[in-house]
Amino acid sequence: MLELAAVQGVSTEEQNVDHSPLAIRGLTVSYGQKPAVFSVDMTVQPGAMTAIIGPNGAGKSTILKAALGIVSPLSGQVMVYGQPLDDQRARIAYVPQRASVDWDFPTRVIDVVLMGLSRQLGLLGRVRARHKARAMDCLNRVGMREFADRQIGQLSGGQQQRVFLARALAQDADLYLLDEPFAGVDAATEKAIIAVLKSLKEAGKTVVVVHHDLATVTDYFDHVFLINTRKVAEGPVAQAFTVETLQAAYGGRLATAQIDQISRALG
Amino acid sequence: MSGEEFVPLSLTPLLIGTFAAIACALPGNFLVLRKQALIGDAISHVVLPGIVVAFLLTGAISTWPMMLGAAGAAVVAVVMIEAIRRLGQIEPGAAMGVVFTTMFAGGVLLLEQTDTSTVHLDVEHALYGNLESLIWLDATGWSSLLDVQALAGLPPELPRIALTLTGVILFTWLFWRPLKISTFDEGFARTIGIRTGALGLALVITAAIAAVAAFDAVGSIIVIAMFICPPSAARMMTNRLETQIVWSVIFATVSAVSGYVLAGYGPLWLGAADAVSAAGMIATISGLILALTAALGPCRARTGAPSHA
Numbered sequence: 001m002l003e004l005a006a007v008q009g010v011s012t013e014e015q016n017v018d019h020s021p022l023a024i025r026g027l028t029v030s031y032g033q034k035p036a037v038f039s040v041d042m043t044v045q046p047g048a049m050t051a052i053i054g055p056n057g058a059g060k061s062t063i064l065k066a067a068l069g070i071v072s073p074l075s076g077q078v079m080v081y082g083q084p085l086d087d088q089r090a091r092i093a094y095v096p097q098r099a100s101v102d103w104d105f106p107t108r109v110i111d112v113v114l115m116g117l118s119r120q121l122g123l124l125g126r127v128r129a130r131h132k133a134r135a136m137d138c139l140n141r142v143g144m145r146e147f148a149d150r151q152i153g154q155l156s157g158g159q160q161q162r163v164f165l166a167r168a169l170a171q172d173a174d175l176y177l178l179d180e181p182f183a184g185v186d187a188a189t190e191k192a193i194i195a196v197l198k199s200l201k202e203a204g205k206t207v208v209v210v211h212h213d214l215a216t217v218t219d220y221f222d223h224v225f226l227i228n229t230r231k232v233a234e235g236p237v238a239q240a241f242t243v244e245t246l247q248a249a250y251g252g253r254l255a256t257a258q259i260d261q262i263s264r265a266l267g
Numbered sequence: 268m269s270g271e272e273f274v275p276l277s278l279t280p281l282l283i284g285t286f287a288a289i290a291c292a293l294p295g296n297f298l299v300l301r302k303q304a305l306i307g308d309a310i311s312h313v314v315l316p317g318i319v320v321a322f323l324l325t326g327a328i329s330t331w332p333m334m335l336g337a338a339g340a341a342v343v344a345v346v347m348i349e350a351i352r353r354l355g356q357i358e359p360g361a362a363m364g365v366v367f368t369t370m371f372a373g374g375v376l377l378l379e380q381t382d383t384s385t386v387h388l389d390v391e392h393a394l395y396g397n398l399e400s401l402i403w404l405d406a407t408g409w410s411s412l413l414d415v416q417a418l419a420g421l422p423p424e425l426p427r428i429a430l431t432l433t434g435v436i437l438f439t440w441l442f443w444r445p446l447k448i449s450t451f452d453e454g455f456a457r458t459i460g461i462r463t464g465a466l467g468l469a470l471v472i473t474a475a476i477a478a479v480a481a482f483d484a485v486g487s488i489i490v491i492a493m494f495i496c497p498p499s500a501a502r503m504m505t506n507r508l509e510t511q512i513v514w515s516v517i518f519a520t521v522s523a524v525s526g527y528v529l530a531g532y533g534p535l536w537l538g539a540a541d542a543v544s545a546a547g548m549i550a551t552i553s554g555l556i557l558a559l560t561a562a563l564g565p566c567r568a569r570t571g572a573p574s575h576a
Binding site for chain 2: 031065068069070086089092094096100101102104105106107108111112115118119121123124151153167171
């Protein structure tokens with residue numbers, strides 16, 4: 001798409017920004033001296049499942065956090081459905097990394113899912129039966145209905161991840177941003193999560209996932225975004241997820257065995 | 268004990284002690300969960316430069332300027348702690364340590380370098396307060412509660428701490444949902460539009476105001492104990508934040524009431540002649556409650572231990 005834009009001139013580029021669920025231009029983020037993300041452009045395709053891929057410390061999570069206003073960028077612009085983030089917050093759902101919160105927090109599974117409805121509830125709105133029913137429905141979609149009254153610390157890692165996904169479902173967004181949802185989860189959870197994400201895509205939603213498992217990229221996603229501080233490649237899996245782009249992103253860190261495996265997967 | 272004796276001598280200290288305990292315990296619930304409970308210690312140290320500056324400006328020991336000075340210093344301290352924590356990206360405990368030691372040292376320096384030798388800053392008073400002296404001599408019995416003339420003679424600490432407690436309750440009630448969400452998951456809270464920085468600052472400023480009001484009435488021992496002990500004990504009684512808040516209020520009240528009564532009568536029961544400090548006894552009771560719940564509470568867990576252990 002970007003290449004197309006370059007050929008057809010600026011007007012297509014502007015159209016892309018207006019229609020993209022998430023368009024990032026010239027994003028630079030730094031936590032200290034060294035930039036975590038440098039001058040990155042990203043244009044998420046509507047209705048697609050996009051994987052953000054790159055080595056450890058390449059700025060994958062940082063892109064999501066900057067897109068959501070969790071970290072402040074040094075420079076750059078983030079547009080959500082062609083508008084500033086603050087006007088479009090209701091259309092975005094975010095699943096943070098599981099390890100980013102304290103699971104000893106005194107709360108139940110259902111209460112975490114109800115947090116997804118807090119924009120609707122406002123400051124003092126009471127949680128009513130229909131809100132509870134909606135939260136239970138979301139738990140059901142991730143196979144966690146019977147755990148509603150459990151304290152969150154009593155869940156396994158995979159179950160915690162599914163609760164986070166249920167909270168995002170409760171937000172009823174158009175754009176879902178997930179940070180490493182498959183990290184350290186069991187196979188059953190991975191299956192359950194990918195099924196939910198695919199159903200979101202079928203419903204016309206846009207899904208962006210920070211992903212670390214190169215072996216499953218072709219199975220799960222239709223678009224990829226490769227990053228190593230700077231953008232390496234962006235586009236449909238068939239074009240952007242190649243041995244060349246992977247080597248460019250990972251450098252010498254990719255084992256030959258992995259490359260062979262990916263080459264075979266790519267046919 | 269009859270009303271004629273209880274109302275003038277014990278009712279007001281009991282109420283002041285209980286209100287102060289609850290006003291500190293309520294924000295303490297969030298501070299403990301945010302690993303910022305040390306803020307109680309920090310505030311009780313940083314009020315010193317505030318009080319000294321207030322004295323230097325007014326030249327007199329009077330309550331309101333001193334309280335304003337203390338509150339001002341506390342607010343300056345929490346803003347500095349938040350700023351250092353966010354700009355330096357370090358853990359809150361380290362930021363608090365830097366700020367409160369520096370400000371306390373500044374207060375001592377100010378005290379030594381200026382002509383404040385006439386000021387009698389009583390350490391014992393600062394630590395233990397003087398809860399027992401907050402009596403209501405105009406009262407003659409329960410009927411005095413309806414007597415306007417007698418009510419005018421109430422110790423001023425009582426309406427002050429009652430007003431502070433009302434403010435703390437209002438803040439907690441109004442911002443309950445964003446406070447809970449941002450304490451659990453700050454990143455998510457920001458994505459749904461909660462201004463977590465401003466809310467965190469509002470929480471520590473509320474805690475600072477509660478601490479200064481309680482400090483004035485009952486001394487710093489209770490402040491430090493009540494920020495930590497009732498909420499921590501309450502956490503081990505339940506796995507729900509809503510229930511935890513209720514338990515913390517119960518524990519704060521039980522500590523205040525039984526601590527006051529035991530300080531007054533306990534030594535007599537044991538055959539000793541004098542009463543002991545009520546503030547010290549209240550803090551001791553809250554510590555005992557914490558020890559009991561840590562040993563027997565239904566919802567305690569060893570954080571960091573393997574979940575299957």
